[in-house]
Amino acid sequence: MADSWVNSEGSIGSDLLLELAGPGSRRAVLIRALREAVRDGRLAPGTRLPPYRSLAADLGLARNTVADAYAELVAEGWLTARQGSGTRVARRAAPVASARTPHRAPHRPAEPVHDLRQGQPDAGSFxxxxxxxxxxxxxxxxxxxxxxxxxxxxxxxxxxxxxxxxxxxxxxxxxxxxxxxxxxxxxxxxxxxxxxxxxxxxxxxxxxxxxxxxxxxxxxxxxxxxxxxxxxxxxxxxxxxxxxxxxxxxxxxxxxxxxxxxxxxxxxxxxxxxxxxxxxxxxxxxxxxxxxxxxxxxxxxxxxxxxxxxxxxxxxxxxxxxxxxxxxxxxxxxxxxxxxxxxxxxxxxxxxxxxxxxxxxxHYDRHVRRMRRTYRDRRDRLVAALAARAPHITATGIAAGLHAVLRLPPGTERSTVKAATWQGLALDGLDAFRHPDAPADAPDGLVVGYATPPDHAFGAALEALCRALPPA
Known part of the structure; x- marks a missing residue:
C-alpha cells in the first residue's frame, strides 16, 4: 500500500513518517524522532529500519548524520545492528503501556559478561x-x-x-x-x-x-x-x-x-x-x-x-x-x-x-609454546568472525600479542564502546591510550583483547562483539 510505511516483511518501506522538528542539531532531532517512534509503538520491536543512505536521501540529511544517529541509538539500546540483518528496533525497546507511564531506560549491566580488555592472559591456563x-x-x-x-x-x-x-x-x-x-x-x-x-x-x-x-x-x-x-x-x-x-x-x-x-x-x-x-x-x-x-x-x-x-x-x-x-x-x-x-x-x-x-x-618454554598456539587460534577466530559478520571492520596489529585493534568508521568509536557495554562487553576504545599531548589524528578503533575469556565462552564473546560493531 502506498500509504503504508511498514511492509509485510517487517521492514520499513520508503514512507517512514518522522517529525523532524524542535531544538538541537539535525542529528539530535533525528535521534529524538526515532526514540519517539519506538516509544509510541509506531516502530515495533524487531522492525528493520531502512539503510542509512536511503533514509538520508528521503529526509534530505547527510549520510553521516543518519549513520551517527543509528550508532547512538544502538549504543543506548534502542536499536540493534548485525551484519547481514541490518539495523532493527531492539526487542527490549517495547512501547510504553500508557502516556502517563514514565519511560524507563534499559538498565546498564552491573558487571560485564565478557572481558575483552587488553593485556590479560587466560587465567585458567596458568x-x-x-x-x-x-x-x-x-x-x-x-x-x-x-x-x-x-x-x-x-x-x-x-x-x-x-x-x-x-x-x-x-x-x-x-x-x-x-x-x-x-x-x-x-x-x-x-x-x-x-x-x-x-x-x-x-x-x-x-x-x-x-x-x-x-x-x-x-x-x-x-x-x-x-x-x-x-x-x-x-x-x-x-x-x-x-x-x-x-x-x-x-x-x-x-x-x-x-x-x-x-x-x-x-x-x-x-x-x-x-x-x-x-x-x-x-x-x-x-x-x-x-x-x-x-x-x-x-x-x-x-x-x-x-x-x-x-x-x-x-x-x-x-x-x-x-x-x-x-x-x-x-x-x-x-x-x-x-x-x-x-x-x-x-x-x-x-x-x-x-x-x-x-x-x-x-616447562616455561613448553607453556609459552602452548599458549602461543592457543592465542593464535583465538586471533584466527576473531579475524574469521569479522570476515563473516563485519567485513567492513579491519583488524590490525594481529601478528603478535594478546589483542587486536579494530578500525572503525570515522566518528563511531565512542558510540561503539557504549554499544559494547550494552552487549555485556568490557573493552576499550583506542583513544583511551592516546597521550594527552598527541594529536587526535589516529583512526577510530577498539582495542580488543582475545586472551582473557575461557574457551567455552569465547564464541559468545565474539558474537556479542559483532553485534556491537557499527553497520557498514
Whole structure:
C-alpha cells in the first residue's frame, strides 16, 4: 500500500513518517524522532529500519548524520545492528503501556559478561601442576640462606636462568650480574625514576598505557609523545626533541597499535642514544607471542650499554605472579640497587626459585609454546568472525600479542564502546591510550583483547562483539 510505511516483511518501506522538528542539531532531532517512534509503538520491536543512505536521501540529511544517529541509538539500546540483518528496533525497546507511564531506560549491566580488555592472559591456563612441581623441586634443593633476608638484586638461580633464557629466546646480551629482579614493569619504572636514571623529559610513544604515564608523572618526569605509523615510533624525530635524553619504547609489539619497530628505526634510536649519551628503556611487551613469523629480537642486543631491557611474566604466566626483571648497563646496576634498598619489599624468594626451576626444566618454554598456539587460534577466530559478520571492520596489529585493534568508521568509536557495554562487553576504545599531548589524528578503533575469556565462552564473546560493531 502506498500509504503504508511498514511492509509485510517487517521492514520499513520508503514512507517512514518522522517529525523532524524542535531544538538541537539535525542529528539530535533525528535521534529524538526515532526514540519517539519506538516509544509510541509506531516502530515495533524487531522492525528493520531502512539503510542509512536511503533514509538520508528521503529526509534530505547527510549520510553521516543518519549513520551517527543509528550508532547512538544502538549504543543506548534502542536499536540493534548485525551484519547481514541490518539495523532493527531492539526487542527490549517495547512501547510504553500508557502516556502517563514514565519511560524507563534499559538498565546498564552491573558487571560485564565478557572481558575483552587488553593485556590479560587466560587465567585458567596458568600451569598449576608444573608450577607446583617446580616449587617442590626448588624448595627441596634451596640452600638455607634462601630463607634469610634476601639479596635485593634477586636470587642468583633466577638471574642465571634468565640470562640463558633471554639470550636464546629474545637475543638479549647479558650476564647474571647485570640483571635486577623486580615485581613488574611499573616497579621497574619507579626504581629507574627513584635513582635518577629516568628524569626530566622522557620521550614515549604517542599511544601507550596511561598507568605508566601516571607513574612517571608522579616522579616529576614529563613525557613527550613520539608519533606512530605502521613501522612503530618515528624514532628519527628524537633529534628534534630538546632536553630529551631517554626514550621508552615497546619495540617487539607496539602497544596498543601493534607491529614491531622497523629495522631502520631500531638502528636510528640506538644511534641517537649514542650521540646524546642517552638511554632507551625497552618494554618487551608481548615479546613471547609472535604468530606469523619468528619473534623479533630485542633492541638491547644492538647496544647493551645504551638499552635498559625490562620484561615480566605478567602475560606469559599471570599478572598474579609479581616477577619481572631489568637487564641493565653495568654502570647502572648499583644505582638501581641503591634505590631498591636493603629492606625494599622485593619479589618473593620462593617464587623466584620456582620460576628459575620452571625455566631450567624447560616447562616455561613448553607453556609459552602452548599458549602461543592457543592465542593464535583465538586471533584466527576473531579475524574469521569479522570476515563473516563485519567485513567492513579491519583488524590490525594481529601478528603478535594478546589483542587486536579494530578500525572503525570515522566518528563511531565512542558510540561503539557504549554499544559494547550494552552487549555485556568490557573493552576499550583506542583513544583511551592516546597521550594527552598527541594529536587526535589516529583512526577510530577498539582495542580488543582475545586472551582473557575461557574457551567455552569465547564464541559468545565474539558474537556479542559483532553485534556491537557499527553497520557498514
Amino acid at each position: 600451569p598449576r601442576s608444573a608450577w607446583l612441581a617446580a616449587a617442590r623441586r626448588a624448595l627441596n634443593a634451596a640452600p638455607n640462606d634462601a630463607f634469610a633476608p634476601g639479596d635485593p638484586q634477586g636470587r642468583t638461580e633466577l638471574r642465571h636462568a634468565l640470562a640463558d633464557y633471554l639470550g636464546r629466546s629474545r637475543g638479549v646480551r647479558t650476564t647474571p650480574d647485570r640483571i635486577v629482579i623486580c615485581s613488574g614493569f611499573a616497579h621497574a619504572l619507579r626504581l629507574l625514576t627513584a635513582c635518577g636514571v629516568v628524569r626530566g623529559r622522557l620521550a614515549v610513544e604517542a599511544y601507550g598505557l596511561p598507568f605508566h604515564r601516571s607513574v612517571l608523572e608522579a616522579a616529576a618526569v614529563r613525557t613527550v609523545p613520539l608519533p606512530l605509523d605502521a613501522d612503530g615510533a618515528r624514532t628519527g624525530e628524537l633529534t628534534g626533541l630538546s632536553g630529551v635524553r631517554a626514550v621508552l619504547l615497546t619495540p617487539a609489539h607496539q602497544f596498543p597499535t601493534g607491529g614491531p619497530l622497523g629495522p631502520e628505526r631500531r638502528a636510528a634510536v640506538v644511534d641517537w642514544a649514542r650521540s646524546r649519551d642517552g638511554l632507551l628503556v625497552e618494554d618487551d611487551y608481548d615479546g613471547e607471542f609472535r604468530y606469523d613469523r619468528e619473534p623479533v629480537g630485542a633492541v638491547q642486543g644492538l647496544d647493551p650499554d645504551r638499552v635498559l631491557y625490562v620484561g615480566s611474566v605478567s602475560k606469559s604466566l599471570s599478572p598474579a605472579v609479581r616477577l619481572g626483571w631489568m637487564v641493565l648497563p653495568e654502570r647502572l646496576v648499583e644505582r638501581v640497587l641503591t634505590a631498591k634498598g636493603e629492606r625494599e619489599a622485593w619479589a618473593s624468594v620462593p617464587d623466584q626459585l620456582t620460576l628459575a626451576e620452571l625455566i631450567a626444566s624447560g
